[in-house]
Amino acid sequence: MKLRLLVLSAAAVAGIAPAGGQEPPPAPPPAPDEAGTVLGTDEDKWARMTVPVTIGRSGPYDFVVDTGAERTAIAEELARDLQLGLGNRARLHSMTEVSHIQTVLIPDLEVGGRRVRDIHAPALQRRYIGAEGILGVDSLQSQRVSFDFARQQMTVTNSNRREESWPADTIVVTARNRLGHLVLVDASVEGQKVWVILDTGAQTTVANNVLRRKLEQKGRLRATYPIMLQSVTGGQMAADQTVVKRIRLGGIDINDMPVAFADVHPFAQLGLSDRPALLLGMDALRLFERVSVDFPNRRVRLLGGSRSQLQGTRFAARLP
Secondary structure, rough: OOOOOOEEOOOEOEEEEEOOEEEEEEOOOOOOOOOOOOOOOOOOOOOOEEEEEEEEEEEEEEEEEEEEEEEEEHHHHHHHHHHHHHEEEEEOOOOOOEEEEEEEEEEEEEEEOOEEOOOOOOOOEEEOOOOOOOOHHHOOOEEEEEOOOOOOEEEEEOOOOOOOOOOOOEEEEEEEEOOOOOEEOEEOOOOOEEEEEEOOOOOOEEHHHHHEEEHHOOOOOOOOOOEEEEEOOOOOEEEEEEEEEEEEOOEEEEEEEEEEEEEOHHHOOOOOOOOEEEEEOHHHHOOOOOEEEEEOOOOOEEEEEOOOOOOEEEEEOOOO
16 A cells, blocks of 8 residues: 655754754844735745745745744755755754754845845755755744635735734634644543644645644544655655544634655654644635734634534545
8 A cells, every 4th residue: 555645844853953062043033114014925846835935046946934943954955056054063952863964054045025144054955855944933032923725825914013914714822832833722632622833835734743632532533544754854654644633723623634644853842742642734724805914923823614614613634
């Protein structure tokens, strides 16, 4: 039996630390400006959103927008073409493993008119990234990022600027900050309370085995089948996938959602190994018309579009 291969987040919770010691400082946040910048987006072969990025005077290059990655990364082939200097050899906490990897120094990166300087970026093979690079939360920490899936646009706005008007049926969920990642706690799977991390760099939604055992004990786990998960380092991990009847985020229900169960590394890195947790991938996020992630204010907005109602909003997802 051939197992289906699903790609995981680029370098989800990719804590970069020099192999011999201290972590390099994160790139400074972009300077605030008066208005948000609207970027046209594209899709990679795994249906993840990419945006145009300029490095120095070169580009634009398509980078995957990855809210599950702590650090921006670059394809090693592009780094070679641009003759970027080497950074520290570092430990990379990817989805499937902890590995030692070479970083390169990106002196100047621009996305939507915002510049981030001196990024120590892991260099990863293009075939595993699926794009020219990964735009991680180190480049987005002071920002509010809105994904408009209906229009294929991403808007980047300084977080202290007033929020644009959203429809009355928008669901607003307050999150907790955990190592730079927003974690939703007002969430459940089949009635079981769960911690949810939004992961725009992952093709599929992944839950840990703590949640699996909880669902099994309550008789709420449907039949599973084996798949393989792959991270951008090329590492692979066996998982079991099923269809979950209901995932609830704030006041929104997502019905019949495919979920893979595996103890991928980010759960341990975020201190969620002993509690039910879920990495919500692009397969789930694309069911919404719009999603906004406000990092400094720890708020997530979810809009279901014409199919939504203020309470008990429901969507149907199908297995690919």
